[in-house]
Amino acid sequence: MSERYEKLAARIYERFGEQMRRIPSTCGELTYELDKDDLTEIATALRNEGDFGFEMLMDVCGVDYLSYGSDEWTTNEATDSGYSRGVDRQPVILDEADEFDARRFAVVYHLLSLQHNMRMRLRVFTGTSNPPIIHSVVDIWNGANWFEREVFDLYGILFDGHPDLRRILTDYGFIGHPFRKDFPLMGNVEVSYDADEGRVVYKPVSIEPRTLVPRVIRDDNRYAADLKDANDG
Amino acid sequence: MAEIQSYTMNFGPQHPAAHGVLRLVLEIEGETIQKADPHVGLLHRATEKLAESKPFNQSIGYMDRLDYVSMMCNEHAYVMAIEKLLGVQVPERAQYIRVMFDEITRILNHLMWLGAHGLDIGAMTMFLYCFREREDLMDTYEAVSGTRMHATYYRPGGVYRDLPDFMPKYQESKFRNQKELDRMNANREGSLLDFVDSFCDRFPGCVDEYETLLTDNRIWKQRTVNIGVVSPDRAMQLGFSGPMLRGSGVEWDLRKKQPYDVYDRLDFDIPVGVNGDCYDRYLVRVEEMRQSNRIIKQCVAWLRDNPGPVIADDHKITPPKRIEMKDDMESLIHHFKLFTEGYCVPEGEAYAAVEHPKGEFGIYIVSDGANKPYRVKIRAPGFAHLSAMSEMVEGHMLADVVAVIGTQDIVFGEVDR
Numbered sequence: 001m002s003e004r005y006e007k008l009a010a011r012i013y014e015r016f017g018e019q020m021r022r023i024p025s026t027c028g029e030l031t032y033e034l035d036k037d038d039l040t041e042i043a044t045a046l047r048n049e050g051d052f053g054f055e056m057l058m059d060v061c062g063v064d065y066l067s068y069g070s071d072e073w074t075t076n077e078a079t080d081s082g083y084s085r086g087v088d089r090q091p092v093i094l095d096e097a098d099e100f101d102a103r104r105f106a107v108v109y110h111l112l113s114l115q116h117n118m119r120m121r122l123r124v125f126t127g128t129s130n131p132p133i134i135h136s137v138v139d140i141w142n143g144a145n146w147f148e149r150e151v152f153d154l155y156g157i158l159f160d161g162h163p164d165l166r167r168i169l170t171d172y173g174f175i176g177h178p179f180r181k182d183f184p185l186m187g188n189v190e191v192s193y194d195a196d197e198g199r200v201v202y203k204p205v206s207i208e209p210r211t212l213v214p215r216v217i218r219d220d221n222r223y224a225a226d227l228k229d230a231n232d233g
Numbered sequence: 234m235a236e237i238q239s240y241t242m243n244f245g246p247q248h249p250a251a252h253g254v255l256r257l258v259l260e261i262e263g264e265t266i267q268k269a270d271p272h273v274g275l276l277h278r279a280t281e282k283l284a285e286s287k288p289f290n291q292s293i294g295y296m297d298r299l300d301y302v303s304m305m306c307n308e309h310a311y312v313m314a315i316e317k318l319l320g321v322q323v324p325e326r327a328q329y330i331r332v333m334f335d336e337i338t339r340i341l342n343h344l345m346w347l348g349a350h351g352l353d354i355g356a357m358t359m360f361l362y363c364f365r366e367r368e369d370l371m372d373t374y375e376a377v378s379g380t381r382m383h384a385t386y387y388r389p390g391g392v393y394r395d396l397p398d399f400m401p402k403y404q405e406s407k408f409r410n411q412k413e414l415d416r417m418n419a420n421r422e423g424s425l426l427d428f429v430d431s432f433c434d435r436f437p438g439c440v441d442e443y444e445t446l447l448t449d450n451r452i453w454k455q456r457t458v459n460i461g462v463v464s465p466d467r468a469m470q471l472g473f474s475g476p477m478l479r480g481s482g483v484e485w486d487l488r489k490k491q492p493y494d495v496y497d498r499l500d501f502d503i504p505v506g507v508n509g510d511c512y513d514r515y516l517v518r519v520e521e522m523r524q525s526n527r528i529i530k531q532c533v534a535w536l537r538d539n540p541g542p543v544i545a546d547d548h549k550i551t552p553p554k555r556i557e558m559k560d561d562m563e564s565l566i567h568h569f570k571l572f573t574e575g576y577c578v579p580e581g582e583a584y585a586a587v588e589h590p591k592g593e594f595g596i597y598i599v600s601d602g603a604n605k606p607y608r609v610k611i612r613a614p615g616f617a618h619l620s621a622m623s624e625m626v627e628g629h630m631l632a633d634v635v636a637v638i639g640t641q642d643i644v645f646g647e648v649d650r
Contacts (some may be wrong), residue, residue, distance in 0.1 A: 025581065025582075026318065026320075026579060026581040027317040027318060027320070027581065027583050029582075029583065029584065031582070055469050055470075056469050056472060057472055058472060058474075058586075058593060058595060058612060059584075059595060059597065059610065059612040061597055061608075061610040061612075063599060063608050064608075068601050068607060069580075069601045069602070071603060108597070108610075110584055110595070110597065110612070114469065114483065114485055117490050117491065119584070121582075121584065141470065141472065142470045142471055143470060143471040143472025143473075143617055143620065143621075144472075145620055146616060146617070146619075146620035147472075147616075147617075150616075167274075168273060168274055169273065169274035169277040169649060169650070170274060170277065171274070178279060178282065179279075179281065179282055185282060185283070185286050211286075213287065213288050213291075213573070213574060213575065213604070213605075215603050215604065215605050216574060216577070216603060216604055217577065217601065217602045217603045217604075218577045218602075218604075
């Protein structure tokens with residue numbers, strides 16, 4: 001982490017105190033977590049106050065933390081049944097739950113300051129409500145418009161105060177939010193042309209899901225902070 | 234007599250000037266645009282979701298297919314994000330190779346843009362001229378990676394292999410006589426670097442040719458001057474980047490301001506526009522081609538003098554040499570593990586951005602320590618630009634919509650992802 005960023009972090013701490021919680025980074029980037037109620041106030045300050053001057057919002061990104069940190073590889077019974085059947089798939093959790101885990105959906109904002117030549121990242125969890133809802137930043141950075149529409153489309157996160165919250169990437173009349181972790185990779189429906197009816201029809205998918213390479217998490221001591229050589233960064 | 238009411242017109246998705254599958258719903262009064270509502274997503278392939286289901290290296294090929302006219306720049310952002318998380322050091326020679334190919338890619342992209350933009354607003358010859366030069370650059374892609382477009386050449390830790398010391402040649406056929414063949418193969422006798430060098434000597438003359446056709450052309454100016462004007466403040470508000478931002482007079486280029494790889498050691502200038510209209514953005518991009526040419530020349534000179542490794546030596550991440558695998562057990566194990574399971578990336582998150590020909594192309598990766606990314610987000614410059622479409626065309630004529638689509642340099646591979 002360079003000196004300039006440490007200075008920015010100090011200024012942020014001075015201005016916002018515990019409202020913005022710094023997340024340690026392994027690669028020299030500045031990440032903050034904040035409560036969703038503080039978002040509008042903090043974003044406005046970060047944009048307008050000369051100390052920060054983040055006049056550009058580069059990206060808005062939704063993240064679904066449902067299966068964070070879980071792998072899907074069982075070794076015991078897999079040998080006689082082959083790779084894809086050895087995979088321990090995540091159970092499907094339907095979205096009909098009344099409440100989500102408070103740390104399931106997050107919206108990540110990437111800010112850029114041209115005048116100070118700095119970047120930072122804000123992460124805001126959307127809380128337990130179903131559907132998740134968060135305040136829009138379109139008024140602060142007009143470029144957020146489509147990015148928020150995309151997050152709404154893919155994750156079903158609502159943006160309060162957005163002027164035109166429609167789906168953007170998926171098909172007209174699409175059902176579900178495809179980037180949620182409980183949405184299957186191959187989707188729920190397939191389309192084909194029905195010659196008898198003379199139109200395109202939707203049917204449930206007919207192909208089996210398969211995994212070519214299972215997801216594994218290995219303990220790698222090379223990246224353990226307390227075991228790292230003192231001199232390598 | 235009845236007043237003409239405003240009406241709605243559908244433009245695309247199958248329209249030659251829509252640069253792919255853009256559907257625009259235009260509200261028009263007479264021939265003046267009141268509102269444009271772009272409908273995107275017709276090319277949505279869920280690249281980000283697919284990347285979540287594959288080991289890191291297997292998604293490099295998907296990156297080529299995002300902005301499919303600037304393939305290697307997309308790869309560059311992706312491998313940089315992984316390198317950031319892994320903390321790998323990239324050998325110097327690999328960095329020069331990457332920079333050289335990034336700039337070749339920039340010329341490829343701008344040639345494609347210039348040709349298509351010209352064709353859209355009536356300059357047919359440009360398309361033919363630009364594709365003539367693109368062909369040579371495609372051949373450099375082919376020589377280095379084996380494919381003309383979707384190279385999959387960059388790897389976390391370097392590039393897949395060193396530059397070849399020969400160029401593929403045109404073959405004999407009944408349509409070409411020997412004399413013609415010798416002429417076509419004249420600059421292909423030496424190595425790839427010789428070929429790139431000869432291209433660089435020739436290319437500024439080609440750009441002069443394009444400029445003779447367009448820069449002072451009355452029709453060209455009528456179609457572009459004062460069309461789609463964006464003020465610097467609005468450009469920043471709307472999240473513009475790259476030539477769209479520089480065309481509005483904001484001096485911002487990641488290659489200078491946040492240099493990655495070896496850009497800080499190279500000598501080049503950043504062109505900046507004044508008025509923020511289509512004509513200024515045209516001038517900015519044409520000058521960028523000249524500057525890219527300068528960068529390529531410097532890279533060629535350096536690469537000639539400095540042989541060395543082109544990929545990091547850490548075999549937990551990069552595959553060992555074939556020859557080592559033949560009699561070294563450990564190399565064999567490394568190879569097997571890498572190509573079956575891949576490598577695990579430490580938990581954390583990283584955002585890596587490159588100055589892509591179209592703007593800031595960023596990759597945000599969240600890793601939970603697995604061999605697959607937990608979340609990949611692609612920040613496509615075209616997405617932000619297209620979202621400002623309505624604002625840019627408001628009050629202009631219908632024909633200017635085509636000029637604005639052209640000046641935004643939209644490619645749907647990256648907008649729809």
